[in-house]
Amino acid sequence: MHFAVFFFAFALTGTTLALDNGLMRTPPMGWLAWERYRCDIDCENDPKNCISENLFMDMADRLAEDGWKELGYVYVNIDDCWSSKQRDDQGRLQPDPKRFPGGIQKLARYLHDRGLKLGIYGDMGKLTCGGYPGTPLDKIELDAQTFADWEVDMFKYDGCYSNATEQEQGYPLMSKALNATGRPIGYSCSWPAYQGGLPPKVNYTQLGEICNLWRNYGDIQDSWDSVLNIVDWFFENQDVLTPAAGPGRWNDPDMLIIGDFGLSMEQSRSQMALWAIMAAPLFMSNDLRTISSGAQSILRNKMAISINQDALGIQGRRIVKEKSGIEVFWRPLSKNASALLFFSRRTDMPYRYTTSLSKLNYTTGSYKVFNVFTDEAASLKDSTEFVVSVNPTGVVMWYVSAPAKFNLRQFYQGGTLHGRVYDDREENAIPRVFL
């Protein structure tokens, strides 16, 4: 199938509705506590890393003061273990008084004052996964209203200790309850992860109508094995998952662990690139107070972020899986551009992979390609064979512009032009944001 045709087919089928709260037209970006900080509530011995308002304010300061916010990283999300073990005397959830003495609303205002947004966590069962009070069916309306009263901007609804019947009622009910508060609150559903992630149990049409994003698969851990395992699942099931995604409705392969302990620099680039291809939410779970400049440069890569945030919101696919261990991924982007990703599963040495854009089904023409991680640009005809050298567990990622058409500007060579001229700065060029 030709990509032009392929793209058209997508555009036609991609008319399914998204949750109508106007939020998350591109994948949400920010910071989320869970992977790096888990359920560390030991503030006496680990004051800097325990789940407390200080941790979230520290991360907010870093996002706001170190330029992350301008790149799009605006959510600061609390995960499990934030609450008191008891509801208050009016039955409402309340934060642990020792660790959140200012309360959640004050924290939300601290973030809003800095142009950031606050996310919070709850669970469909009697208890959260960490053993804190859950939000079962009879508490849904009350808790949604409590979060809105606190001026929360996003809510992740986990599924521990709930059964399929409760989930079937609870996830749509929470969507309605959040809407009824009148406050736009981004809604992350863990429902499909508890149903095995695939049809017939999971109905992705319905999910897209009630949730802004959803976790389909297991939690990420701080290791390359975990990243690979997630990537394998998402691309083995791409025929089901890619049509489910679109503006306002995203598959969530879980947090970015770049800047933690488990990934090499190559692997960190791979996670960033693969998450960009997948149109995945970009929630970092790391320590922004001490993160290395190497990890920062990957997370701050403007071109990778722009690919992730492309307005069309079409999730990319794996298009080649070679016996050599090289895989090629492709994502269509706005302005008829695309992203190409060459990924190596090899563990020996850099592999020199030879192909051409026409072998990858690009239409006839001359393209400009821009290397996302080295900033090199080149022109390439569809028929030209090229070689990319892909490091073990690493990637080479390209932004590929639309093919150049007949260039009148060049043809007339400075002569007088009449009427509309094809402008190669528009279509066959690298967007300014990258340069």
Ligand SMILES: *[C@@H]1O[C@H](CO)[C@@H](O)[C@H](O)[C@H]1NC(C)=O
């Ligand atoms: C290119 O298109 C052909 C014919 O439809 C198809 O068999 C092949 O898998 C495609 N190749 C890629 C890389 O998508």
Ligand SMILES: *[C@@H]1O[C@H](CO)[C@@H](O)[C@H](O)[C@H]1NC(C)=O
């Ligand atoms: C609630 O849903 C209605 C109808 O789908 C929509 O127009 C409105 O913007 C939603 N409000 C919020 C706060 O999400």
Ligand SMILES: *[C@@H]1O[C@H](CO)[C@@H](O)[C@H](O)[C@H]1NC(C)=O
């Ligand atoms: C699911 O949980 C509810 C509430 O605990 C219970 O009433 C119901 O019987 C359970 N259903 C199944 C199928 O286990």
Ligand SMILES: *[C@@H]1O[C@H](CO)[C@@H](O)[C@H](O)[C@H]1NC(C)=O
């Ligand atoms: C999936 O959900 C959609 C929208 O809610 C509904 O119209 C459709 O019937 C459901 N499909 C199945 C197989 O249940």
Ligand SMILES: *[C@@H]1O[C@H](CO)[C@@H](O)[C@H](O)[C@H]1NC(C)=O
């Ligand atoms: C994309 O390509 C199509 C078909 O070649 C063309 O009609 C359209 O104008 C192009 N869009 C942009 C934004 O370049």
